Amino acid sequence: MGTEGDNVRVIGGRYRFEARIGRGGMGVVWRASDTLLGRQVAVKELGLDDSLSEDDARQQRERMLREARAVAQLRHPNIIVVHDVVLHDEHPYIVMELISGGSLADRIARQGPVDATEAARIGLALLGALRVAHAAGVLHRDLKPANVLIEAGTGRVVLTDFGIAQVEGASTLTETGGFVGSPEYTAPERMAGERAGAGADLWSLGVLLVAVLTGESPFRRDSLGGILHAVVYEELRPPAEAEPLLPVIQGLLQREPARRMPLDEAERLLRAYIATGATPQPAVPYAADALRPTYTPTRYDVPPAARRGRSPRVLLVAAALVAAVAGAAIAIAVLLSQQGTGDNAPPGSPGSSSRRPSGSASSASPSPTPTVTVTRRETRTETPRASAPSGYRIADDPGGFRLAVPKGFRREVDGPRVFYLSPGDTFRIGIKVTDTVGGGPGEAQRKSAADGPKNNPGYRAGKVTDTTHDGRAAALWEFTWNGFSAAEGARHTVDLCWEQGGRMYDVWVSAPVGEAGRGRAHFDAAVDTFVPSAGD
The missing domain is CATH 3.40.1000.10 (Mog1/PsbP, alpha/beta/alpha sandwich)
Known part of the structure; x- marks a missing residue:
């Protein structure tokens, strides 16, 4: 049902590829024409691990398709619309709406950080998207500026690239293969090899808020090991630009998932900031476990497990993860800011x-x-x-x-x-x-x-x-x-x-x-x- 030749590829008998427009954590994104309905769409071609056995490859395809179909059921103005899921020549494809406009990462790279009101607007939109996804049992697992689109003309915030999303309770690539995601935005429980729930997406949102307010992730380091150490151990103190939204950021960036600010509370505080220009104190005080209002330089001496309340097992798992991730292909969105008397x-x-x-x-x-x-x-x-x-x-x-x-x-x-x-x-x-x-x-x-x-x-x-x-x-x-x-x-x-x-x-x-x-x-x-x- 597909044709390929003269640089033209058609899948599903109707989606004609036109140009590659991006690359996500798990595949390539193409601009395509839906010849049946006469509209432009985006098609994500999910990559498969060709080192797997035939049986394992089949299971991976089934898992990808199952999770893609779960995402296709999500309906929210701030979630990318999935039109179709296609299996063509044993490769899975996700057909999505085509958003006119670049990513949030592109916007920051071109225009610099946003102000607190815009950051709160973006955060509120993403919380709405996560609410619907989590209610359906879908975890995004790769929330970062590169996976957030800003629609030209309307400013609509659209969460995209659910390519590594997880349906709660299902076996995923993380458990069966290697680490997947962007380490700078990944929650410490995932970095430490622990099973992660919806709170991991909220941690990623907290990192994203700091990044859009300052221009870069607070966990930006020169090496994967440095990123892992920063996420799991270092005491981070965000710069002055983050202070207007600090109660939200501090609540979201609690290392212990059980102590992390819940979605409803983060939504309430961001709404209040947009309405009044001030962020009220959260209903439950959040100690500065991970954050304080000022920045502290990186501590490279690893603290004892007891200092951060983590077990020796976590230390061993985290160390093993560094070795595992170092050999994997990981997309890290890099927003470099700057550095002279x-x-x-x-x-x-x-x-x-x-x-x-x-x-x-x-x-x-x-x-x-x-x-x-x-x-x-x-x-x-x-x-x-x-x-x-x-x-x-x-x-x-x-x-x-x-x-x-x-x-x-x-x-x-x-x-x-x-x-x-x-x-x-x-x-x-x-x-x-x-x-x-x-x-x-x-x-x-x-x-x-x-x-x-x-x-x-x-x-x-x-x-x-x-x-x-x-x-x-x-x-x-x-x-x-x-x-x-x-x-x-x-x-x-x-x-x-x-x-x-x-x-x-x-x-x-x-x-x-x-x-x-x-x-x-x-x-x-x-x-x-x-x-x-x-x-x-």
């Missing part, structure tokens, strides 16, 4: 005592950067510094300190500043140690910010935030600038300054705006492992 200028740049050309180039255009506040503990407790994370090494610097820097970075000195530079100077880690100054770190950073336009061409979006670092007074300075040449391109800098033992320590990282996610990881690793040779 008069003090961050590399050797050879304006304001430096020597001159050397920079080998960096970036074609990425600037995009908004999350404003973060580096805070750890408000008490003066000494915490042993972590060892270097994967891909880094501990540098025992002759300048009287040690810190983690990426492997392959070279050390250079320019006056009082020490630099660790990547090949081509694309990433720059800078450290400066001086005597304390009157007014402390805040005044020092504000003075540097005032000199920003003089020292950093195209200086913009500068912000200094007073904070603490290991209980000590500190100040965080972030800004975007144009780089020292057109070839270098726009850059973003994150700079933390604090006092310790009668000395002023300043650590910063400068990176191209399009590589800010990696720059942030380098900053986190440097600050989190930094130890001066003299105690305080």
Whole structure:
């Protein structure tokens, strides 16, 4: 009943493929014509694991078709309409409505993060979609910006790509094969190999809300192991942009599923925010188990199981999952935000005592950067510094300190500043140690910010935030600038300054705006492992 030839393919006797328009977690999406009804549709061609035996492949097809048919029964304005399910040449296909407009991920990449009101609108629409899906026993399992469409002209929010959805109680690919989904948006119970229910989709929605408000997932890391560690263990403190919806986000991002905010409560709070511009406190207080209002750098030393209330079995399962996932094909939607100070200028740049050309180039255009506040503990407790994370090494610097820097970075000195530079100077880690100054770190950073336009061409979006670092007074300075040449391109800098033992320590990282996610990881690793040779 199908034809294929002259680059034309027809399935089900009526759906004529025209062009590939996307790729989802489990297959390829095509624009097609429904020749029977004369309309445009989207057809998802579900991929099969060709390493399976004939019997296993048949079971996989049956499972996919069964779950696709369950999704086809869902009716909600914020759920993609499934028109048909077709088995053609032993391959399953899902025929869906064709939405005119890009994904939420595309929108953020082009226009940057959304404001709190729009985020609440998107969240409310997705909660409505999840309510209907969960009532029908369907779990989405891959809720992320790339799987949310925004219809052009109407702004309708449409949840799509149920390609890895699970019908509750059914055996799924996760149980029979390997991990499926996008780790940055995956609930910790799934990452730890535990059986997950509807609450896992609510966790993903909490991550999505942070991502649309700030421009990237709060669990964005450079490696799969880093993502897993962040999701399961790290204490995350979202940036200021997330604060208007913080009661909802904090409730959804509770690591223990039983403590997670229920759908009805999240819906009530988002409706209240849209109506009043303020989010009321939830009916049940949610402790900051996973979240606080400010960001804390990544802790790379894995805490004991008891610290997070998880069993040793979970630790073993999670470790095994890293190995399993590393060998699987996983689609991770990457939204990189950004990362430059008069003090961050590399050797050879304006304001430096020597001159050397920079080998960096970036074609990425600037995009908004999350404003973060580096805070750890408000008490003066000494915490042993972590060892270097994967891909880094501990540098025992002759300048009287040690810190983690990426492997392959070279050390250079320019006056009082020490630099660790990547090949081509694309990433720059800078450290400066001086005597304390009157007014402390805040005044020092504000003075540097005032000199920003003089020292950093195209200086913009500068912000200094007073904070603490290991209980000590500190100040965080972030800004975007144009780089020292057109070839270098726009850059973003994150700079933390604090006092310790009668000395002023300043650590910063400068990176191209399009590589800010990696720059942030380098900053986190440097600050989190930094130890001066003299105690305080």
